[in-house]
Amino acid sequence: MTINPDWYLALSVVLFAIGALGVLVRRNVLVMFMCVELMLNAANLTFVTFARTLNDIGGQVLVFFVLVVAAAEVVVGLGIVVAIFRRRANATADDLHVMKG
Amino acid sequence: MVGAVAAVITAATTAHASWVDVGTFAVAAAIVLAGAIGVVVARNPVHSALMLVMTLFGIAVLFVLQRASFLAAVQVIVYAGAIVVLFLFVIMFLGVDRTEDIAAEPLRGQRPLAIGLIALGTTGLLLLGQVSHWTTGAPHVSGLDTGQPNVNLLGRSVYTTYLFPFEATAALLIIAVVGAVVLARRPPVTANPVDEEEDADEPAGDPDTDAILAAGPAPADGSATPEAAPDSGSPEPVTAEPVTAEPVTAQAGGTANAGDPPFPAVTTNGAESVAVPGSGGQEARP
16 A cells, blocks of 8 residues: 655655755855755655654654744744845855854 | 566565555655755755745655645645745845856865765665664554544644643744844844944934034034044033143143243134134044
């Protein structure tokens, strides 16, 4: 009836890797946020897969909480981005070295 | 070729997997991976956001495939409907929807290092999944297979077992809303004295008018008092300067005009003494 969970987990590993690669490589702050969302979705897919494999609803509840935390993170992060853009009109993370010691 | 595909499919499926499930999983996985790669390599942030929507829809399909129908709906509504729209709103609001030069590499060697590290970790995880089991726990007895709808199970679990995290989630959302309002609010005009631009913009007229009002007793020299006023900062030293500077200038005038007839010298000093406090303030400044 269902597919082997290994494939879901392998897919989520690859998705997480792509998201982490985007966070490391890209310089645009907004795109970095989107890559963080990719990583969170990979974790969500893992949770749902384990919920189905272990026959436990707790994994899906955790996905629910991850969704809420992701929404809060995006709201605060984009607020920070807007506050930074008010000072300097550039999108790259390399320019944000104000707190450099 | 067909035999290899069939072998892969039979390897990918458990005993009762149907072709529909396998095909759906394959299409959804392709959509997810293509969208994820598109997010990373797209030059325009708007294209990245649209690719993110594609990935989220693929994830929602995979949720449906694993009997998490409520989460699939929430995924589409919250992620694709709210979060990505928020991304797009910020992109359009800030006007950063221009293409970025991806080929530029500010940190030398950072990009190959990141790619190598990620590839190493991914390969390690996949090999670990091949040589061992992903899960070793025993399956739950009363979970998803009870025949109840997904929403009922989720709601009951949220409001009984996970009640405290649910309440903490409410607090988290409130804090996030307040934080976003505080962060995105335009700062008040006088609360930020460090910012040079706003300092140069709006209170520029105020110190001059304050200085002119404060230097009212010596209005004869209009050029000297506004010059001395911004350096003194507050208006009180400006009013205090003529009192202290007047005897000094009177002594200086008396010593300089020692050989001259006293009465005209005194009268000229008295006439200049109105304007001298400005010069006295300039001498006292450094």
